[in-house]
Amino acid sequence: MSNASQDDNxxxxxxxxxVKTYGCQMNVYDSERMVETLxxxxxxxxxxPEDADMILLxxxxxxxxxxxxxYSELGRYKDLKVEKPDLKIGVAGCVAQAEGEEIIRxxxxxxxxxxxxxxxxxxxxxxxxxxxxxxxxxxxxxEDKFEYLKARxxxxxxxxxxxxxxxxxxxxxxFCVVPYTRGAEVSRPADRILTEARxxxxxxxxxxxxxxxxxxxxxxxGQGGVWGLAKLIRxxxxxxxxxxIRFTTSHPNDMExxxxxxxxxxxxxMPYLHLPVQSGSDRILKAMNRKHTAEQYIRxxxxxxxxxxxxxxxxxxxVGFPGETEQDFEDTMSLVRxxxxxxxxxxxxxxxxxxxxxxxxxxxxxxxxxxERLQRLQALLTQQQREFQESMVGREVKVLFEKxxxxxxxxxxxxxxxxAVHADVxxxxxxxxxxxxxxxxxxxxxRGEIV
Ligand code: 5AD
Ligand code: SF4
Numbered sequence: 001m002s003n004a005s006q007d008d009n010x011x012x013x014x015x016x017x018x019v020k021t022y023g024c025q026m027n028v029y030d031s032e033r034m035v036e037t038l039x040x041x042x043x044x045x046x047x048x049p050e051d052a053d054m055i056l057l058x059x060x061x062x063x064x065x066x067x068x069x070x071y072s073e074l075g076r077y078k079d080l081k082v083e084k085p086d087l088k089i090g091v092a093g094c095v096a097q098a099e100g101e102e103i104i105r106x107x108x109x110x111x112x113x114x115x116x117x118x119x120x121x122x123x124x125x126x127x128x129x130x131x132x133x134x135x136x137x138x139x140x141x142x143e144d145k146f147e148y149l150k151a152r153x154x155x156x157x158x159x160x161x162x163x164x165x166x167x168x169x170x171x172x173x174x175f176c177v178v179p180y181t182r183g184a185e186v187s188r189p190a191d192r193i194l195t196e197a198r199x200x201x202x203x204x205x206x207x208x209x210x211x212x213x214x215x216x217x218x219x220x221x222g223q224g225g226v227w228g229l230a231k232l233i234r235x236x237x238x239x240x241x242x243x244x245i246r247f248t249t250s251h252p253n254d255m256e257x258x259x260x261x262x263x264x265x266x267x268x269x270m271p272y273l274h275l276p277v278q279s280g281s282d283r284i285l286k287a288m289n290r291k292h293t294a295e296q297y298i299r300x301x302x303x304x305x306x307x308x309x310x311x312x313x314x315x316x317x318x319v320g321f322p323g324e325t326e327q328d329f330e331d332t333m334s335l336v337r338x339x340x341x342x343x344x345x346x347x348x349x350x351x352x353x354x355x356x357x358x359x360x361x362x363x364x365x366x367x368x369x370x371x372e373r374l375q376r377l378q379a380l381l382t383q384q385q386r387e388f389q390e391s392m393v394g395r396e397v398k399v400l401f402e403k404x405x406x407x408x409x410x411x412x413x414x415x416x417x418x419x420a421v422h423a424d425v426x427x428x429x430x431x432x433x434x435x436x437x438x439x440x441x442x443x444x445x446x447r448g449e450i451v
Contacts, residue, residue: 017043018052020073023060025248026211027093029162031058033146034092034119041123049080054088054126059095061177064350070095074107081109088112088130092119094181098353100138113138116167116182120145140183146192159402159431160414161205165193165220165232166212171251173278174289174357175318175349178213185214190222190232197236206431207244207400207414208236216250216259230258237268243433244400246418248274249316252292252300260300264307271308272342272418275301276316280335281328284321289356294335301339312342312388312417319377320349320370322362329373336380342388342417344381348374382443389441392419396451399436401428420445 017038021031034056035045049055055077059070070091081087090112091103097115104110111129114122115138129135146164168183169176197208210232212218218229227235233245245268252275262269279285280294304311317336319329336344348370351358365373392415399421401413411425415436422445423436436448 014044015042015053016046016051017054017056018046018049019056019058020049021058022066022069022093023058023062025162025209026164026167026213027058027060029164029211030093030116030119031056032162034058034122037119037122038126041126049077053084053086054090055080056090056092059091059093061094061098061181061352063347063352067095067099070103071107074109077109086130088126090114090126090129092116094177097138097181098177101136104134104136111135115139117141117145120147146188146196155203157200157203157205159205159400160207160209161200162209162211163193163196163200164188164211165229165247166215166218169213170217171214171253171291172289172356174287174360175321175352175355177352177355180354182213185217187212187218187220190220190227190235193220193232194235194239197239197242201239201241204431206242206433207246208242210236210245210247212247213249214251214254215247216254216256228256228258230256230262233259233262233266233269237266242268244268244270244416246270246272250275252277252290252297255300255304260303260307263304263311270416270418271311272314272416273304273311274314274316277335277339278316278318279321279324279328280332281324282331284324284328284331287323287357287362288318288321294331298335298338310417313339315339315341315344317344317346317377317381318349319346319373320365320367322349322357322360322364324349324365324370324373329377332377333380336377336384340388341381341384343385346374346377346381386441386443389419389443389446392417392438392446393441394438396435396437397421397446397448398433399423399448400433401425401430403430415446421448422446423448423450425450 019031021027060066088111089109091110092114096113103113112125113136117140118137121137125135166187168185169178170185172179216229219226236245277297282293397415399413399415401411403412405412405422409424410422412422415421435451437451438446438448440447
């Protein structure tokens with residue numbers, strides 16, 4: 001864009017940025033950082049693409065048809081671009097990383113492509129792109145992007161926040177693109193995380209979820225040496241005003257003793273854990289390169305429950321991994337029955353280009369069989385979730401209230417176990433933590449009254 005049109009924009013006031021986020025919580029965190037960074041280039045966020053001077057899609061590549069979905073979304077912006085030739089369209093995230101220049105070749109509407117490790121360069125890329133000039137950056141640079149992505153100081157925010165502490169993954173599960181799109185495992189230095197957490201708390205945050213593709217592999221530089229996740233959590237717990245800490249998502253093999261212990265003795269660490277197992281069959285776990293057995297996972301959960309009996313467990317499952325037999329699938333069902341989850345995510349296997357499972361060409365499970373297995377697994381998981389929700393009725397939980405509910409006088413918040421809880425309230429403010437007695441339950445939420 002020329003200086004003249006930049007000046008025009010400055011005269012007209014703020015430029016408008018529309019961000020659409022796909023996929024995981026880390027993308028949500030990244031989108032927030034991108035909005036804040038582009039704030040420095042004069043952008044403010046808007047909620048519809050029609051109002052925007054720039055549209056940014058923050059994409060996810062984890063499962064099927066991700067790239068196709070993005071191309072079809074981009075196609076929808078054609079008329080907007082005709083109406084507003086200065087409109088800039090950018091693609092960020094894991095599809096940007098995986099597809100690179102191909103995106104611009106296939107969809108010339110796109111002005112800018114930026115991979116997850118290059119977000120701090122967005123202001124330069126944005127300044128360069130537009131009116132036929134393309135800007136692309138999918139490098140894995142040496143510098144710490146988070147240092148360049150600092151939030152606007154003191155801007156108020158809601159009571160919950162994500163905080164990325166580690167990125168990338170070295171586990172190379174055979175089905176997963178993350179090690180390729182997000183790169184090698186990198187942990188942020190502990191002091192930067194503590195500073196960011198203190199800043200968030202000053203801005204009103206009381207509940208922080210630490211994020212990482214494999215967050216419990218965290219091993220950041222800290223005072224006195226390398227800190228693991230447990231040490232980081234214990235230090236964060238000393239931050240006054242920070243009331244709740246969670247982390248997601250984890251690999252069973254990185255669930256070390258001190259982290260298990262923290263679940264028993266660190267009061268601010270909430271009794272909720274998302275610990276994906278993917279399959280209950282040792283044969284499939286081996287083919288997935290998970291490097292643990294079903295039995296080892298079950299023992300691990302026993303140890304967690306020994307220190308924190310009420311911990312709510314969540315997981316991820318893949319059905320129809322190449323070579324999965326009916327017996328393998330039954331082993332997954334047995335594991336689910338044995339563990340009992342409070343909530344879980346389950347997916348049909350989708351071959352991701354470039355991953356070992358997709359390249360090996362093992363016998364694929366027929367689609368109708370995989371679909372039918374997924375239905376059976378989801379029915380079991382939904383039943384467990386319902387029973388878990390039901391078991392809360394009559395109990396008292398502590399709810400951190402996050403926002404107004406749908407109805408007058410109602411507010412919604414989260415229990416320690418991450419249930420959504422609705423309550424009729426009169427003197428409760430957003431950010432308050434109050435004891436609530438649960439009076440009824442549904443599959444996805446609870447209703448209660450303030451005690
Ligand atoms: N197919 C289906 N599900 C997948 N996941 C990751 N890769 C694939 C794939 N190729 C699921 C895993 C992971 C979650 C984030 O997404 O269960 O834990
Ligand atoms: Fe992907 Fe998680 Fe396995 Fe890493 S541990 S390769 S992010 S599924």
